[in-house]
Amino acid sequence: xxxxxxxxxxxxxxxxxxxxxxxxxxxxxxxxxxxxxxxxxxxxxxxxxxxxxxxxxxxxxxxxxxxxxxxxxxxxxxxxxxxxxxxxxxxxxxxxxxxxxxxxxxxxxxxxxxxxxxxxxxxxxxxxxxxxxxxxxxxxxxxxxxxxxxxxxxxxxxxxxxxxxxxxxxxxxxxxxxxxxxxxxxxxxxxxxxxxxxxxxxxxxxxxxxxxxxxxx
Amino acid sequence: xxxxxxxxxxxxxxxxxxxxxxxxxxxxxxxxxxxxxxxxxxxxxxxxxxxxxxxxxxxxxxxxxxxxxxxxxxxxxxxxxxxxxxxxxxxxxxxxxxxxxxxxxxxxxxxxxxxxxxxxxxxxxxxxxxxxxxxxxxxxxxxxxxxxxxxxxxxxxxxxxxxxxxxxxxxxxxxxxxxxxxxxxxxxxxxxxxxxxxxxxxxxxxxxxxxxxxxxx
DNA sequence: ATTATTTTTTAGGCTACTCTAAAAATTATA
DNA sequence: TATAATTTTTAGAGTAGCCTAAAAAATAAT
Numbered sequence: 001x002x003x004x005x006x007x008x009x010x011x012x013x014x015x016x017x018x019x020x021x022x023x024x025x026x027x028x029x030x031x032x033x034x035x036x037x038x039x040x041x042x043x044x045x046x047x048x049x050x051x052x053x054x055x056x057x058x059x060x061x062x063x064x065x066x067x068x069x070x071x072x073x074x075x076x077x078x079x080x081x082x083x084x085x086x087x088x089x090x091x092x093x094x095x096x097x098x099x100x101x102x103x104x105x106x107x108x109x110x111x112x113x114x115x116x117x118x119x120x121x122x123x124x125x126x127x128x129x130x131x132x133x134x135x136x137x138x139x140x141x142x143x144x145x146x147x148x149x150x151x152x153x154x155x156x157x158x159x160x161x162x163x164x165x166x167x168x169x170x171x172x173x174x175x176x177x178x179x180x181x182x183x184x185x186x187x188x189x190x191x192x193x194x195x196x197x198x199x200x201x202x203x204x205x206x207x208x209x210x211x212x213x214x215x216x217x
Numbered sequence: 218x219x220x221x222x223x224x225x226x227x228x229x230x231x232x233x234x235x236x237x238x239x240x241x242x243x244x245x246x247x248x249x250x251x252x253x254x255x256x257x258x259x260x261x262x263x264x265x266x267x268x269x270x271x272x273x274x275x276x277x278x279x280x281x282x283x284x285x286x287x288x289x290x291x292x293x294x295x296x297x298x299x300x301x302x303x304x305x306x307x308x309x310x311x312x313x314x315x316x317x318x319x320x321x322x323x324x325x326x327x328x329x330x331x332x333x334x335x336x337x338x339x340x341x342x343x344x345x346x347x348x349x350x351x352x353x354x355x356x357x358x359x360x361x362x363x364x365x366x367x368x369x370x371x372x373x374x375x376x377x378x379x380x381x382x383x384x385x386x387x388x389x390x391x392x393x394x395x396x397x398x399x400x401x402x403x404x405x406x407x408x409x410x411x412x413x414x415x416x417x418x419x420x421x422x423x424x425x426x427x428x429x430x431x432x433x434x
Numbered sequence: 435a436t437t438a439t440t441t442t443t444t445a446g447g448c449t450a451c452t453c454t455a456a457a458a459a460t461t462a463t464a
Numbered sequence: 465t466a467t468a469a470t471t472t473t474t475a476g477a478g479t480a481g482c483c484t485a486a487a488a489a490a491t492a493a494t
Contacts, residue, residue: 005481026442039482041443046480058442058489089331099325106319114306222451243472256452258473263450275459275472 002050004105007074009033009043010052013061014071019140020063029061072136078104079125079132080115086126087119093126093177094168109134128159128178128214146182147192147211154183155215157198167212174203176213219267221322224291226250226260227269230278231288236357237280246278289353295321296342296349297332303343304336310343310394311385326351345376345395345431363399364409364428371400372432374415384429391420393430 030040052067081103085091192207247257269284298320302308409424
């Protein structure tokens with residue numbers, strides 16, 4: 001059984017490695033966890049000893065199969081709870097994260113299976129991120145940032161990167177929610193700002209904003 | 218902010234003191250927490266320093282107003298989550314406790330208020346125990362064990378003491394659920410076993426069972 | 435290629451919570 | 465009331481997770 005701290009480190013490693021596809025550096029992980037590199041080195045040793053990650057001194061960390069499964073099951077819990085908070089308790093989009101961070105550490109497979117059933121087996125959370133099944137399997141759709149979408153092209157919003165609360169509120173305001181259709185009307189070359197249409201509503205967005213909206217084409 | 222461990226000790230103290238009405242001994246608390254007396258002494262000092270309990274050496278612990286409020290807010294969370302698990306996720310009666318023990322430590326007033334609203338402002342949990350309001354106020358009905366009920370008298374089941382899982386299953390089987398009517402038909406003097414009627418069903422119960430069923434008259 | 439910079443690791447220490455063993459205080463017994 | 469038994473507290477130590485400061489390794493720059 002993993003401790004709360006071990007779970008948090010493992011999840012951070014999984015995300016930083018982009019689903020286990022690249023190595024994660026100690027400093028990078030330390031920053032993500034808001035701890036010092038020395039503490040991170042300790043935890044890396046612990047997680048390696050449990051065969052969740054592989055670790056090579058001065059090189060970095062790679063996620064092993066066992067660690068990937070554990071991370072995906074935590075993510076599964078996180079996303080199911082987020083869905084619950086938004087759909088059943090009427091949380092707004094920017095309120096869910098903090099609470100879901102706590103709920104994801106509740107240990108009970110039975111609870112999560114029942115919750116999933118109660119929610120009607122959702123395949124994506126309110127951000128549009130896919131929810132792994134109980135075996136940790138994940139369906140990944142190819143996603144690109146709106147900043148990389150050509151003029152005239154359109155896509156379906158699948159997610160927004162939840163970097164900060166203010167951005168989330170802004171995206172909410174312009175209607176940038178998962179599931180909605182989006183079309184690029186024009187682009188200003190010198191600063192990559194764009195005119196886009198979301199649900200028949202025309203908005204101007206800077207590149208800082210457009211790159212945080214992810215779509216499938 | 219209290220740590221998870223502090224919350225658990227405080228809750229145990231509150232329950233052992235029967236809602237703050239009597240002093241709690243160190244050994245008693247140690248046993249309830251499954252720790253040793255030495256550890257308990259340490260924690261008692263910590264909680265006293267935070268002015269949640271009062272503490273007199275070699276005498277015991279009393280709950281202070283601040284501690285009582287904190288305990289009641291934890292109990293509020295516990296009972297709301299239990300209600301959620303049973304009513305929304307279809308947990309059986311004996312499955313809820315372990316999970317609710319974890320959920321009660323999630324820190325978010327907003328979450329609990331929303332959950333309460335979602336559940337329709339229930340006044341009692343599935344065991345029949347009253348749910349404190351958001352200010353920690355509790356409505357207490359006078360309750361007695363069925364073992365103390367005279368022959369011919371009847372009452373409404375308000376709670377069962379959840380001592381062990383087997384007992385809970387048995388009580389469930391004989392229909393001893395909160396809200397149901399119960400009547401004492403006869404009593405055997407030499408061992409205090411009783412014949413009782415629950416919802417038109419006649420059952421024989423030993424004193425060990427009857428004392429675990431609480432009713433209001 | 436040697437020096438400087440950055441990154442990572444080691445060494446040692448702190449806090450929260452736990453323990454065992456021994457000392458102290460209280461309560462029961464003879 | 466003096467002794468025995470019990471309860472509680474203190475003393476000292478271990479683990480998890482965190483820190484700072486210094487050493488070591490890798491990388492960059494001259």
